Amino acid sequence: MSDIRLSGITKRYARNAAPAVDDVSLTVRDGEFFVLLGPSGCGKTTLLRTIAGLEQADAGTVHLGEREVTSLPPRRRDIAMVFQGYAVFPHLTVAENIGFGLAMRKAPKREIAEAVEYAAGLVRLDDVLDRYPSALSGGQRQRVAVARAVAVRPSVLLMDEPLSNLDALLRLSFRSDLKALAKELNTTIVYVTHDQVEALSLGDRVAVMRSGEIVQCGRPMEVYDRPVTRFVGGFLGTPPMNLLPVRRAEGGWSVAGQPFTVPPGIADRVTDEVWAGIRAENIEPSTTEVPDALPGRIRLVEPLGSQLLVSATVGGGTAGEENVKLLTPTDFPAGDDAPVWLRVPPERVRWFDPASERALDGADRAGAAVSSG
Amino acid sequence: MTARRVLGYGGAVLLAGWILVPIWFVVVGAFSTADAIYGYPLAAWPDWSLESMRFFVTSAGVPEALLSSVIVAVLTGVLTLLLAAPAGYALARFVFPGANAYRLTVLSTRAFPVVVLSIPLAVFFLQWGIYDSVWGVALMHTALALPFVVLMVSAVFAGVPVDLEEAAQVFGCSRSGAFRRAVVPNAAPGLAAAATFAVLLSYNEVFAASILTLQHPTLPVFVLTGLTQAPLPFRYAGALFLLAPAFLFILLIRRRLLGVGGGPTLR
Numbered sequence: 001m002s003d004i005r006l007s008g009i010t011k012r013y014a015r016n017a018a019p020a021v022d023d024v025s026l027t028v029r030d031g032e033f034f035v036l037l038g039p040s041g042c043g044k045t046t047l048l049r050t051i052a053g054l055e056q057a058d059a060g061t062v063h064l065g066e067r068e069v070t071s072l073p074p075r076r077r078d079i080a081m082v083f084q085g086y087a088v089f090p091h092l093t094v095a096e097n098i099g100f101g102l103a104m105r106k107a108p109k110r111e112i113a114e115a116v117e118y119a120a121g122l123v124r125l126d127d128v129l130d131r132y133p134s135a136l137s138g139g140q141r142q143r144v145a146v147a148r149a150v151a152v153r154p155s156v157l158l159m160d161e162p163l164s165n166l167d168a169l170l171r172l173s174f175r176s177d178l179k180a181l182a183k184e185l186n187t188t189i190v191y192v193t194h195d196q197v198e199a200l201s202l203g204d205r206v207a208v209m210r211s212g213e214i215v216q217c218g219r220p221m222e223v224y225d226r227p228v229t230r231f232v233g234g235f236l237g238t239p240p241m242n243l244l245p246v247r248r249a250e251g252g253w254s255v256a257g258q259p260f261t262v263p264p265g266i267a268d269r270v271t272d273e274v275w276a277g278i279r280a281e282n283i284e285p286s287t288t289e290v291p292d293a294l295p296g297r298i299r300l301v302e303p304l305g306s307q308l309l310v311s312a313t314v315g316g317g318t319a320g321e322e323n324v325k326l327l328t329p330t331d332f333p334a335g336d337d338a339p340v341w342l343r344v345p346p347e348r349v350r351w352f353d354p355a356s357e358r359a360l361d362g363a364d365r366a367g368a369a370v371s372s373g
Numbered sequence: 374m375t376a377r378r379v380l381g382y383g384g385a386v387l388l389a390g391w392i393l394v395p396i397w398f399v400v401v402g403a404f405s406t407a408d409a410i411y412g413y414p415l416a417a418w419p420d421w422s423l424e425s426m427r428f429f430v431t432s433a434g435v436p437e438a439l440l441s442s443v444i445v446a447v448l449t450g451v452l453t454l455l456l457a458a459p460a461g462y463a464l465a466r467f468v469f470p471g472a473n474a475y476r477l478t479v480l481s482t483r484a485f486p487v488v489v490l491s492i493p494l495a496v497f498f499l500q501w502g503i504y505d506s507v508w509g510v511a512l513m514h515t516a517l518a519l520p521f522v523v524l525m526v527s528a529v530f531a532g533v534p535v536d537l538e539e540a541a542q543v544f545g546c547s548r549s550g551a552f553r554r555a556v557v558p559n560a561a562p563g564l565a566a567a568a569t570f571a572v573l574l575s576y577n578e579v580f581a582a583s584i585l586t587l588q589h590p591t592l593p594v595f596v597l598t599g600l601t602q603a604p605l606p607f608r609y610a611g612a613l614f615l616l617a618p619a620f621l622f623i624l625l626i627r628r629r630l631l632g633v634g635g636g637p638t639l640r
Contacts (some may be wrong), residue, residue, distance in 0.1 A: 054539050074543045081543045087536035091558040104545025152544065 002065030002155040002188060004028040004051060009060035011046050020046040021057070022212035030065075033182050033189045035203035035220075037196060039235065043212040044192045045160055051190060052158050053077050064156055075104075080149035081158040085165065086141045088133045088148070094120070095129040097144050101152035119151035122181060139170045146178075150185060159191045163198060175201060196236045200224060208232050225279075226350065230357040233277045233350060239309065239325040242283075244276045245354070256315020256322045258294045266351045266360050274360070277350035283326040284343040285310070287333055293341035296324065301334045310334050312342065396616065402609030410605050429610030438595035439614070441507055442576055445591055448511035449575035450568040453518045454526075457567065461526030462552075466535070479520045487517070491584040498585060505587045513581045518571035525570065529563030530556065566626040573619050 004027070011021040021043040028034040036044040049055035051062060053074035061070045069077045080101065089097050096103075098119050099112040107115075120126050123143035133141055142162060149157055162178075163171045179202055182189055193199055199206045200220040207217040208231075216228045227233035233241035244255045246262055248271075253262040255276070266274060286293065300311040308328045313321045324342060328334065351360040402410055403426060404419035429435060460479070464472060494513060498504040503512075533556050541551035557564075579593035586594060596603075596611040603611075 052543060054542065073547070074539075075545045075547065079543065081540070083536050083540060085534060085536050087534065087540035089537060089540070089555060089558075100541075101544035104550075148540075148544065 002067075003030045003032075004034075004156060004188060004190065005061075005063040006047070006051070007061050007063075009047065009050055009057045009062070011043075011050060011055060011057050019043075019058075019212050021050065023060070024212070024214055025060075026207065026214065026217070028188060028190060031186050031188055033179075033191065033202060033204045035199040035206045036190065036192045036209060037199040037203075037206050037235075038194065038209035040194055042209040044194075044209045046212075047209070048158055048160055048190060048192045051156070052079055052081050077156075078154055079156045079158060080152050080154035082145045082149050082160065082162045084161040086145040088141050088144045090133050092132075093129065094125060094131055094133070094136070094144050097133070098125075098129075098147045098151050100148060105152070115151045115153075116147075119147040122150060122184065123147045123177070139166055139174065142166060142174065146181070150181070154187065157185070157187050157189045159189065161193055162191075164193070164195070178202065197238070200236070208235065226359070226361070227277065228359050228361075230275065230277065230352045233352075237279060239280050241350070242276075242278045242280065242324050242326075243352070244278065244314075244322050244324070246274050246276050248272045254319070255294060257317065257319025258315055260294065261292065261346060262351075263346060269360055270353060273354050275352040275354055276344070277352055277359075278324075278344050278348065280309070280325045281327045282345065282348040283324065284345070285312075285326055285328055285332065285334075286341045286343065287338065288341070290341050290343055293343040294324075296340050296342055298334050298336060298338045298340050299323075301336065303330065306330070308332055308334060310340075312340055314342065399609055399612045399616065402605065403613040405606075405609075407604070407606050410609065425606035425610045426613075429607050429614065432607060434590075434595055434599075435592070435611075438590055438592045441510075441586075441589055442592040444507045445510045445514060445582070446572045446575040448507060449514040449518060450572040452511060452515040453522050453571035454564060454568045456515065457519055457522040457526045458564065460523045461528075462530050462556075464523070464527035465530035476524070479523050482516070483520050487580050488584070490516070491581045494581075495584055504585065505589055507589075509585045510582050510591060511575070513585055514575035514578055515571070517578065517581065518574045521574075522567045522571050525567040526564065529560050529567065532563065533559045569622050569626050573622055576618055577615060 006024060006026045009021050009024045009026075010019050012019045024043075024047060036047060038044045046055060050057050051064075053069065053072060053076075057070070061068060063069065064077060064079070074081075089100065092100065095116050098116045102112045102115055116129070117126075120129060123146050125140065125143055125147055128136060128140060133144065136144065142165070146162065149159075163174055166174060175198060182202075191198075191202060200223075203220050205218060206220050206223050208215045208223060210231055216223055216232050218226075223232065224236050227236065227241065230243060234243070244260075246253050246255050246260050248267075253260050253267070253274075260276070262274060262276075284293075289295070294314045296312045296314040297316075298310055298312050302309040302311075304327075308330055310326050310328055310332075312324050312326065314324055315321050326342065334340075352358065353360055398415070401416065401419045404421050404423070405416065406420060406422045406424045407428075409416060409420060409422075410425070430439075463469070464476060491513065494509075495504060498509040503509040537555040537559065538551045541555035542548065546554055577593060579591075579597055582591045583594040583597065590598065592611075593615055596608075596615065600608065
């Protein structure tokens with residue numbers, strides 16, 4: 001086990017291209033399950049590969065525990081990695097695959113056998129140890145890849161989108177397995193994914209990346225509830241956070257012509273417009289008129305099983321329309337084109353400055369959040 | 374059946390016949406008695422006598438020529454693979470300036486006629502003392518085989534996922550160790566196919582070999598030089614000896630030649 005300290009990591013793949021990773025500094029605590037989350041091309045995999053040593057950073061340093069490993073090859077870093085495409089050796093049996101790392105370290109045969117047995121047991125591969133990967137299902141290959149990484153008892157375990165090639169059901173069950181496994185191993189894990197649900201459910205902390213930079217880093221619910229930029233609010237959550245432009249009008253603020261309360265602390269900091277970020281589950285709908293609610297109309301109802309996903313529009317006419325998505329209990333009497341009143345608890349609104357797209361909340365700017373980690 | 378299909382199949386049958394009919398007569402000749410060969414008309418079905426074959430392999434010079442041919446072919450296969458593997462690997466794995474130009478250059482060496490290469494080479498080989506030896510011919514054959522084999526080998530390596538190499542590096546291998554332990558085992562069938570190609574090319578090559586040898590010809594050269602004086606059974610059996618390995622090997626490695634590792638080159 002050891003912590004990971006990245007300092008000023010920059011990586012460009014071509015001399016004149018925009019950097020894939022742009023001056024990223026980051027500390028992953030000892031024993032932490034740390035998730036790098038972002039859309040494809042945001043630099044999360046490059047950052048992971050820099051920690052692994054498969055990629056050399058153009059600038060910056062990598063420390064694993066007390067050791068500086070910036071220019072060490074992967075095999076000298078005491079790490080293990082689970083690859084996106086599994087990268088299970090097709091010419092070796094499952095047992096040989098799992099024992100590969102220890103065999104390369106010239107560990108005694110007995111020790112290898114014990115480690116293989118332990119790692120295979122963790123991921124329930126005991127009964128296929130003699131098979132070749134070609135005789136395994138995708139999910140089993142994936143578990144071979146995890147077992148191979150676990151068997152060397154690395155101080156840092158790196159995972160590059162390990163679930164992305166599995167079908168939905170397997171992904172769900174494997175996600176729980178992975179979380180239990182992480183608890184059991186108690187090793188430092190860096191996990192790369194573009195799936196926000198994975199990130200929220202697995203991570204002790206989540207770092208959201210965009211264009212080679214870390215936008216926000218914090219505990220999952222903190223990142224979910226208090227996104228520091230519009231991008232984070234939109235990237236996390238299904239459906240993404242609603243963003244309603246609130247404009248200054250005569251006698252107050254309004255959304256699509258409908259009055260909307262903007263607290264004084266926020267109103268003081270913007271000129272004519274501010275964005276209200278509201279999570280779909282935080283909107284309280286009503287089929288009868290209630291005070292301080294936005295009147296709207298239901299356009300579409302999508303039953304999700306445990307909830308209804310309702311698309312509604314607010315306003316209309318000259319002031320324009322705004323689309324809103326909300327989640328309601330399944331017994332909500334939602335009919336197409338029915339009128340609806342949407343109440344938004346003021347404390348549930350996340351305010352964004354339209355110019356900078358940053359949250360209007362000085363306390364947790366991205367920089368502060370990253371360095372506090 | 375549409376007219377298009379009739380034309381297509383008809384063409385295929387014609388093409389196959391054009392290749393197979395002469396070969397069949399070689400087989401018939403090689404497995405008939407001398408009397409049957411000199412008789413008229415030549416039977417379409419051989420009487421499966423080994424007389425002609427026995428006559429061929431015991432003729433003066435044939436065992437020696439066959440041995441040189443085999444040695445030259447094996448040397449060519451080994452040399453070609455040793456040289457082509459690093460070149461093919463570089464082409465498959467690395468993006469470097471001029472990679473495409475390099476690819477073309479590799480092929481363009483075949484733009485020089487063999488005769489243009491062979492005569493100056495004969496002069497050099499005389500100076501270096503390897504003229505009329507298996508080494509001289511093997512070097513020449515290696516040069517002839519390399520362009521194709523480099524491209525084949527690069528397709529083979531491109532078919533081995535980079536992931537495997539990286540995984541090997543993460544789990545304790547150096548770069549070269551990762552190549553040895555993760556790439557070679559998975560590329561082996563394709564590499565064997567590529568080497569076989571070089572071996573066959575060498576075994577059947579006659580022109581360069583005839584310029585670069587004198588007392589110690591390879592089998593094709595020996596058969597060719599004796600062609601005008603040799604009796605018919607000798608010619609038939611010799612032809613079969615030259616044809617057979619190519620046919621057998623191509624049959625065995627056919628799938629690998631066509632779709633080497635899913636690579637783009639030889640489709």
